[in-house]
Amino acid sequence: MSAVDPFSLAGKRVLVTGASSGIGRQIAISSAQMGAQLVITARNAERLEETARALPGEGHQSVVADLSKEADIDRVVAGAGNLNGVVHAAGMARLAPFRMINRAQLDEQFSANTFAPILLTKGLLAKKRIEPNGSIVFISAIASHMGPVATGVYSATKGALLGAMRSLGLEVVKQGIRANCIAPNYVRTPMLDGLSRGGGGIDVGLDQTPLGMGEPEDVAYAAVFFLSDASRWITRNYFIIDGGLTVAADIYA
């Protein structure tokens, strides 16, 4: 490379939630490989420490936090320092047929998948933690378009992020801050293993995915692109990465 590499994350400080496993863990590792200094957070101290040990480079920081608690959000905001990027990768999925949905499931999944990223972003903005030209990335899911059986709650929580991201993007663009959403198909993660173990023969559409099962790296590299200056001109984007699954469906109908 002759010029400055637009895909490099060197000199950028990036907060990744849900970094103890799956997509969040891989986003943290890939971002560190591209030169970023990481602030990683998750609930499980032991597994978060495992991710921390897997990060190349120095100066990374770990914060054990349960983002469904406002006090923990405040603590992450207070300790994060000034950030050039945020990736909201924390999330959970619990299957329930629609007639079995109850309030507790709604509260739990909306709290983890929707309220936590919104409130954490709000906290960071209120304390001016996100630097000009910073990048905020939400991880949604194409489940909210495909609507697999028994994912009503999960799909609703992820679908809500689209509207939140679009409005946020409009508000922060004055500071040159970008907000984007990555909507992946299911990739090989502990969350997916958990869903499969749950039984019920869940159909997550893998058979219909033209390029087959994806890996956490595939989502992580998209996140790297959206964090890097290579995507300097992209904001309020909803980026589907799904091995071609939604190509066969009119998801806008």
Next chain:
Amino acid sequence: MNSAQSAFSLEGKTILVTGASSGLGQQIAWSCAQRGARLVITGRDAGRLQETFERLEGTGHKQVQAELTDAADREALVKASGTVNGVVHSTGKQMLSPIRQLTEQLMTEMYNVNFLAPVMLTQQLLRANAVAQQGSIVFLLSISAHIGTPGVGPYSAMKSALLGIIRCLAREQAKRRIRVNGISPSVVPTPLWGGIGEHLEPQRARHPLDLGTPEDVANGAVYLLSDASRWVTGTSLVMDGGVVL
């Protein structure tokens, strides 16, 4: 290079870029070469193609002068290219006309340049098995493939039509893990937009992140050509500087 860095590298890849004698195609060619790709560049104007060629970093590049609306020229290009790992269709022409004033001649020209040429070049490359497994095909579209703008109908229609090709071709080529995507930029001052100037001021006012640069579009192309996007297919990457209505 670690695994993430090599995912974003184009080393060892041969990339064919059309419309490389100016504008977005030219920058895409330069950016791909900077990331280690070997380029095959094509354009109509031999002099300007040579200028692009001279500023390509690295060695082993090739230039082929061609008029891509001509089947014989496309065939010659396919022969000269050999096996490629990526294709970026950047040729394009803008002609404005409200539909009420539309002529068959204008519509036919827009069809020939913006739709028929890239689609049939793709067909000829695939027919010759010239796109390697796990290759990436990228069509330069436009935000007008997704939105309606008065007077832009002929261009908008041809770019939308390419979305249909992208979706179907993505499924057809998935078994060879060849990916097919688009890039849909809003306003980037290039010769197609009449270059940089005061005529773009109203556009500038609508783009909170300012107008795009050819580098911005080229970086999007690099991502879609690289292995970093190996699971992305059938989409178009919209880039618009946060444009507001």
